[in-house]
Amino acid sequence: MSVAERSYLLTVTRTLAVLSSARAPEWASLRLLAALDTVDGPDETLSASVHVEDDGRVVVERQSTVWDEATVTLVPQDDGVEIRTRVAGRGRLTDVHLLAGRSLMADAPTGFLPSGSRFRRRFSPNPGYTPQLAAAGESAVIGVSGDGEPGRGRWFFTPAPLFLAFETEDDWVGLGVAAPVDELTFTQLEYRPAEIGFSLALAYEGHTEVDGEFSAPTVILTTGLPEPYAGLPRHREHLTARRAAPPPRARPRPAWWSEPIFCGWGAQCARATSEGGSAKDLATQANYDGYLEHLEQNGLVPGTITIDDKWQGAYGTCRPDPEKWPDIRGWIASRRARGQHVLLWWKAWDPEGLPPELCIRNPLGEPVAVDPTNPDARDALRATVTEMLAPDGLDADGLKIDFTARTPSGAALTTHGPGWGIALLHDLLDIVYRAAKDAKPDALVVTHTPHPAFVDVTDMIRLNDIVRTDEGVVALMRHRADVSRCACPELLVDTDDWPMPDLAEWRAYLDAKSSLGVPALYYTDSVDGTGETFTADDYEALRRSWSTWRSAR
Numbered sequence: 001m002s003v004a005e006r007s008y009l010l011t012v013t014r015t016l017a018v019l020s021s022a023r024a025p026e027w028a029s030l031r032l033l034a035a036l037d038t039v040d041g042p043d044e045t046l047s048a049s050v051h052v053e054d055d056g057r058v059v060v061e062r063q064s065t066v067w068d069e070a071t072v073t074l075v076p077q078d079d080g081v082e083i084r085t086r087v088a089g090r091g092r093l094t095d096v097h098l099l100a101g102r103s104l105m106a107d108a109p110t111g112f113l114p115s116g117s118r119f120r121r122r123f124s125p126n127p128g129y130t131p132q133l134a135a136a137g138e139s140a141v142i143g144v145s146g147d148g149e150p151g152r153g154r155w156f157f158t159p160a161p162l163f164l165a166f167e168t169e170d171d172w173v174g175l176g177v178a179a180p181v182d183e184l185t186f187t188q189l190e191y192r193p194a195e196i197g198f199s200l201a202l203a204y205e206g207h208t209e210v211d212g213e214f215s216a217p218t219v220i221l222t223t224g225l226p227e228p229y230a231g232l233p234r235h236r237e238h239l240t241a242r243r244a245a246p247p248p249r250a251r252p253r254p255a256w257w258s259e260p261i262f263c264g265w266g267a268q269c270a271r272a273t274s275e276g277g278s279a280k281d282l283a284t285q286a287n288y289d290g291y292l293e294h295l296e297q298n299g300l301v302p303g304t305i306t307i308d309d310k311w312q313g314a315y316g317t318c319r320p321d322p323e324k325w326p327d328i329r330g331w332i333a334s335r336r337a338r339g340q341h342v343l344l345w346w347k348a349w350d351p352e353g354l355p356p357e358l359c360i361r362n363p364l365g366e367p368v369a370v371d372p373t374n375p376d377a378r379d380a381l382r383a384t385v386t387e388m389l390a391p392d393g394l395d396a397d398g399l400k401i402d403f404t405a406r407t408p409s410g411a412a413l414t415t416h417g418p419g420w421g422i423a424l425l426h427d428l429l430d431i432v433y434r435a436a437k438d439a440k441p442d443a444l445v446v447t448h449t450p451h452p453a454f455v456d457v458t459d460m461i462r463l464n465d466i467v468r469t470d471e472g473v474v475a476l477m478r479h480r481a482d483v484s485r486c487a488c489p490e491l492l493v494d495t496d497d498w499p500m501p502d503l504a505e506w507r508a509y510l511d512a513k514s515s516l517g518v519p520a521l522y523y524t525d526s527v528d529g530t531g532e533t534f535t536a537d538d539y540e541a542l543r544r545s546w547s548t549w550r551s552a553r
Contacts, residue, residue, distance in 0.1 A: 008223045010076060012058050014108070015048050015101075016116075017074050019081070019173075019221070027168045028221075029116035030083065031199070032060040032072045033101025036216065038091030039206050039411075041066060044102040065104070066091060080173075080223045085216040093204035094411070096186070096216055100199030114192070114199040119166035119173070122191065123228035125450075125483040126160040129153045129467055132479050133228075136193060140164060143188025143203070144407035144425045155405030156464040156480070159422050159451045161487045162189050162217075163235045165228035174231035177202075179217035180244045181453035184422035187409045206411040207420035218242070232486035236452045245452035248490050254442045256341050256397075257459065257492060258518055258553050259303020260546045263400070265345075266498040266522025267291050268308065273528045280310040284324040285331055291524045298539040300546065302521065304444075305335060306343040306400050314353025316370060318346065318384050320394070329394050341397040343444060344388050348428060349406040354380065360408050360415050369408040372428040373417030381428075385435035389443050398444030399436060400462070401429070422451070429457035446494055450484040455491060460518070462494040466501075473505045474512045481516040493517025503532035510541055514549045 008027075011018045017030040032050070035043040046063040053059060058074040069088040074081055085098060100114040119136035126142045134140075142162055146155035162177040162184075177189055177200070186202040200219065220238050225231045239245035264287070268279040271287075288307060295302070311328070313321040320328045332342045351359040351367040358377040359367030371377045387393040407425045419427055429447065433456075436443040447458040461484040463477050477495065484493050495513045497520045500506040506527050513519040521542065526533040 007079060010081065012050065012052070012074075014050060015060055015113075017058060017081070019223070021168075021170055021223075023170050026116075026118050027173060027223075028119070028166075030074070030081070030221075031100050031113055031115040032058065032074055032083070033062065033103070033113060034070070034072050034085045034087075034099075034216065035095075035097040035101045035112075036067065036070075036085070036087050036091075036214070037094045037096070038066055038210075039094055040091060042102060043067065043070075043087075044104045045070075046104050048105065062101075064089075080221045083219040083221075085219075086213065087210070088213045090211050091209075092206045093208045093210060093214075094206050096202040096204060098200040098202070098216060098219055112199075114194045114197040116197045117166065118196065119168065119198075121167040122193075123165040123167075123172070124160075124191075125157070125163055125232065125487070126154055127156040127464070127467075127476070127480050129469065131469065131471055136166060136198075139193055140191040141188050143186075144405060144422050145187050145409040146405045153467070156467075157448055157450055157483070158405040158407065158425070159449060159454070160483065161232060161235055161451050163232060163487075164191055165225060165231045171223075172225035172228055172231065174220075174222035174225050174228075174234060176220045176222070176231075176235040176238055177217045178220055178235075178239055178242050178244050179215075180242075181426045182419075182423050183217065184426075184453070185420045185424075187407065187421040203409075203421075205409065205420065207415075207418075209418070229482050229486050232483065233489075236487055239452050246455060248455075248488075251459075251490055253459075253492070254444075255553075256303055257444050259341070260549060261304045261306060261494060261518060261520040262292070262295065262302035263306035263308055263497070263520060263522050264288055264291055265306075265308035266500075266528065267524045269499065270523060270526050270528040270531075274526075274531060283308055283311045285326060285328065288331075294524045295521075299543050300521075300539065301338075302340065304341050304343060304397075306345060308345045308400070309347065309402075311344065315347045315350035316352045316354035318344075318388055332395055332397075336395075336397075341444075343398045343400045343446065344394070344396045345400045345402060346388075346432070348401055348404045348425075349408070350403065360413050362410070363412050363414075368410075368413065369406065370428070371416050372424060372431055373415045373419050375416075377416070378431050381431050382435040382438075385432055386439045389436055389439040391440070393439070397440065397442075398459075399432070399446065401432065401445065401447045401458075404429070404447060404449060425449075426454060426457060429454065433457040450488050450491075452487050455488050458491065460492040460494050461488060463496045463517070466496065466499055468501055473500070473509045477509065477516060478512065484517075495520045497522035499529055500527040501529045503527055503530065503534075503538075507538065507541070510545055514545060514552070519545060519549055
């Protein structure tokens with residue numbers, strides 16, 4: 001039965017809703033089923049009845065092996081469709097499969113039934129080791145857990161917008177996942193391609209308890225996109241309409257937030273590469289004085305300085321290591337007297353130095369992360385941030401927050417209170433951000449979280465570490481900047497600068513930085529990838545770049 005004819009055609013046959021246009025006979029056949037698995041077993045569909053409401057909604061009521069009630073509702077919109085999934089009953093969620101389901105129906109195929117598609121390519125806003133544009137048969141993961149381990153290289157944006165786009169014969173179709181941030185209690189969204197098909201999976205890991213009704217995040221398909229990045233502002237509009245993110249608004253910004261940034265991590269790594277040893281051991285007061293003196297001798301005075309990993313004695317307590325920084329408070333004061341501002345690098349989640357009872361723990365009782373659901377841990381976090389930023393503490397000017405991709409993941413981990421996944425990371429950052437502003441109202445908080453629901457816990461999006469790809473550094477970082485500016489236009493962008501594969505790529509990126517965001521410099525005299533040293537022309541190019549940026553600003 002044909003139930004809609006707008007900018008697209010929608011035809012429903014049993015539990016399949018076929019999207020098409022006059023030119024393309026079929027973009028996708030959306031499976032109007034779901035599987036909300038629990039720790040007690042998988043959710044399988046025994047039967048399904050389909051009816052169309054007067055307003056054009058398609059309602060699929062399914063008999064589930066797990067839930068007392070289960071429905072999937074497709075809602076036609078002028079520019080696409082929404083798919084809403086609801087269950088009622090009791091259970092702890094593990095994986096939630098959307099646009100797919102498990103069938104035990106007597107009059108249909110049995111087993112796992114995904115949606116179908118004729119998509120050509122897929123676009124992901126989440127940076128990784130593969131290009132943002134790939135064949136539709138390539139998987140994609142967006143979430144808050146990842147690192148440099150094999151198969152987990154997705155830590156650069158945590159989280160990126162929960163949005164994908166797919167190329168059709170006509171244009172692009174956007175696919176967004178929408179819910180208020182406190183309902184995003186899953187660690188990741190996974191796009192799972194199948195043979196001419198796909199499904200979505202949300203990893204709840206047994207940490208979300210359902211007792212009564214539960215609505216999964218809404219899936220929103222938007223048709224008629226001219227190109228993928230155009231879908232990100234539309235996705236922001238969809239979130240705003242559902243009160244799942246605030247509308248973009250210009251914010252007051254202290255002028256110094258836009259000053260060129262020097263972060264010492266690249267210089268630490270370059271020296272460790274040439275001399276041996278650990279880069280973390282080189283985050284010392286003496287070394288940072290040397291880095292900045294060298295830059296000043298070459299006519300470069302950054303407005304903002306980031307003291308990077310590891311100035312602390314322990315990550316969890318953030319007290320200065322006295323052997324590395326005998327007078328960090330005095331050092332910060334001396335820099336401010338010169339018109340400069342200082343950020344301190346903060347490693348999210350790390351429990352080093354904290355009592356185990358303040359931490360998320362594994363079944364052996366070992367701490368794996370600080371626990372923002374624990375009131376005592378929240379107090380400890382606030383006290384730590386206050387000590388770093390308050391005038392009667394270290395008196396730093398803000399925080400560079402890193403390692404948000406260490407958001408804990410695992411069914412057997414235990415927390416003090418409810419909350420998990422993306423929502424748990426937002427809880428952690430909310431504590432830190434509010435404490436930072438209480439300690440110093442103009443404190444600058446830098447994260448790599450360009451999901452629109454996170455704009456209330458950050459001031460600047462860092463584009464994060466550079467990885468080797470076939471597309472080159474400039475294209476890689478331009479993609480990240482475009483995602484950030486399209487999804488979160490009210491936030492500044494920190495261009496980052498590390499690690500550089502060679503001097504030629506560093507030079508090319510230097511030329512592009514001022515078009516992407518606030519220029520950041522991580523090196524002083526050489527790049528760590530090849531050990532190539534800067535020339536007089538490189539320092540001249542840096543001076544010119546910073547001068548042009550400052551004049552334009």
